[in-house]
Amino acid sequence: MxxxxxxxxxxxxxxxxxxxxxxxxxxxxxxxxxxxxxxxxxxxxxxxxxxxxxxxxxxxxxxxxxxxxxxxxxxxxxxxxxxxxxxxxxxxxxxxxxxxxxxxxxxxxxxxxxxxxxxxNPEFAASVEIARILRFPSAIEISPFAKGRAEVLKFRVSESSVLDHMMVSEITTKLHCNEVLVCTVERGDEAIIPDGNFMMREKDVVSIVASPKRASQFFKKIKVQTNQVKDALIIGGGKVSFYLAKQLLSMGIDVKIIEKDRERCEKLSELLPRATIICGDGVDQALLMEEGLMKSDSLVTLMNMDEENILLSLFARNKRNKMKIITKINSITFDEVINKLDLDSIIYPKYVTAEHIVRFVRAMKNSIGSNVETLHHLVGNKVEALEFCIRENAPVLNIPLEKLRLKEGLLIGCINRSGTIITPKGQDMLMMGDTVVVITTNKGLNDISDILKE
Known part of the structure; x- marks a missing residue:
């Protein structure tokens, strides 16, 4: 094109x-x-x-x-x-x-x-991502599919987790979570699409695909918090903060925004009468303590300087380990360094925007079988999760999944059939009208036929 x-x-x-x-x-x-x-x-x-x-x-x-x-x-x-x-x-x-x-x-x-x-709208799209994470704070990242009926949730395996040294297949046999599928594991700089024999370890970053209900049940079984945060302390009063505050307030979450520009504070007070607006410097440690950093459920750093956002997030993590922290990064490209910092969840507005546009471009390039309905990048840009709609001429129709000659580094994550989410097994087949989530390390898939070996 x-x-x-x-x-x-x-x-x-x-x-x-x-x-x-x-x-x-x-x-x-x-x-x-x-x-x-x-x-x-x-x-x-x-x-x-x-x-x-x-x-x-x-x-x-x-x-x-x-x-x-x-x-x-x-x-x-x-x-x-x-x-x-x-x-x-x-x-x-x-x-x-x-x-x-x-x-x-x-x-x-x-x-x-x-x-x-x-x-x-990059700022609005970024605020939607942040609000989704604050609804489910134990996740590092949440990517919705099938119009929200299925999600890919990323989380870190903690030191005392039941998942430490558990094989992927044992999620079914030991935890009895049949409708949850592990789709990626990040270990150091490595991105892995695991099979059933893969053993998870402490500090692994694991992504699962499941319906919101099944995911919630899974996290309860591994003793991870599933309730949304009660309050959010937002540092910086720009456009992302405005969009985010509106969404959080509608979810019943208390919002406090710290912004150093007085004129902007007055504007936010008019636009967000239910939020608490504080005029002050968000990197002032004394002010943060005074405004309840040690009691807040979550901190979202949305200042214009990436370095300030990163340092403030690290400071907050050092002060309070159980707080949910989300860091906005606009332009810093030292991904290897950033990924090794204890930053919890990171939002890149430019990548959120690019994902929307790349998805549209791939749909334009689509051939006969199916459009790319949804696209999310996992593990940085190393793995893609795509949702395809199955049409009548698709070459994968009515064939058991175990008989499809799938490319290496590719996993069928879930099938959405008339609103019912199916965790695929070998005998399951893709039918006309289904949407299917594919997780892959292969870049640039435009059509459902691209999942097959040539």
Whole structure:
């Protein structure tokens, strides 16, 4: 596919990386020469210096033959205008990043009236991820599938856990959790899709796939907390904080926000009358203690500086081990270092946004059998969990799973059949209308047929 990305910021970088790696013909456009040069050199893609609202610039980028234009500049209005011009100039599909909370209320109307294929709000998407984790604080990460009927939940095996030195197959025989499937294990820098004989150990990061009800039962059996937090202390009062606070308050969770900009505090007080807004520096240790750090169920660090978010999270972990801590990271790319820190849950808004867009791109590239309905990256970018909808011409129809010639490094996680979640066994078959979750280390699967060996 020929794809034009307008905007070479953090999201543009993440998209250029993933979309070019999947074999798409990618061109980036930005007014900043240095940003265009950096991305075009790093990912061996074409770069154009200029404005995405300039018709001649879009022509030079190849808009007339483009399949998709993605506008992810820092301006919502610029992004929407880029998409309008692209549709007129090339009649291609368009995606716009729109971040303003005022626009967010009218997102469906904007998408329909402007004929956009997709509108994505990174801050709102990140807040949804955070709220989902605070609902189930023992999980490091939660990825929903089948419209929320199934979830992939990531958690760490603790020192005293019953799972320490237990084989994967024993989850069924010893814990009697037949409807829970272990799909990935992270051990150090290694990402493993385990078989039944794989033995879990302390400090492993394990991902399971199950319905929310079955997952809750499983965590109770291994004596892990399943209740949502009672309160949240949010550091930083930006857009993510606003969206998150609205969701948490609707869930019955008490919210306290610490923000050092007085004008922003006054605005948040108007927008969130049920939240407690504190004007102060979120990295002031005395202020944190005074505002109840030692009593809070959870801490969410959402400041603009990644370094401050990381250090504050480490400080809180050192002070209170039983608190749920979520850290937002925007741009730091030292993944190996970050993964070795005791940071609990980490949210990368740029990757959340990229996932939504990559899923859409793969659905566009789909052949006969099935669309990519949902896509989540697990274990950084080493493992993908994808949900496919099975159509009548799919080559996997009505064949027992044990007879399918599946690629290595691939696992069928669950089947959604008319709202019923099935944990697959060898004799189970995929039927027309099912959706199926596939967990794999193979990158770039676009269609259900791609799970089969050639």
């Amino acid at each position: 020929k794809i034009i990305i307008v905007g070479c910021g953090k999201v543009g970088d993440a998209l250029a990386d993933q979309l070019s790696a999947e074999g798409n013909d990618v061109t980036v456009v930005d007014r900043r020469y240095a940003a265009v040069e950096a991305l075009s050199n790093e990912y061996d893609i074409m770069g154009i210096v200029g404005s995405g609202t300039d018709h001649s610039v879009l022509e030079e980028a190849g808009v007339e033959k483009a399949d998709l234009l993605i506008a992810v500049t820092g301006s919502d209005e610029l992004n929407l205008l880029c998409c309008l011009i692209a549709k007129k100039a090339g009649n291609c599909q368009t995606i716009a990043r729109v971040r303003n909370p005022e626009f967010n209320r009218e997102i469906a109307y904007i998408q329909e009236e402007l004929g956009l294929a997709l509108v994505i």
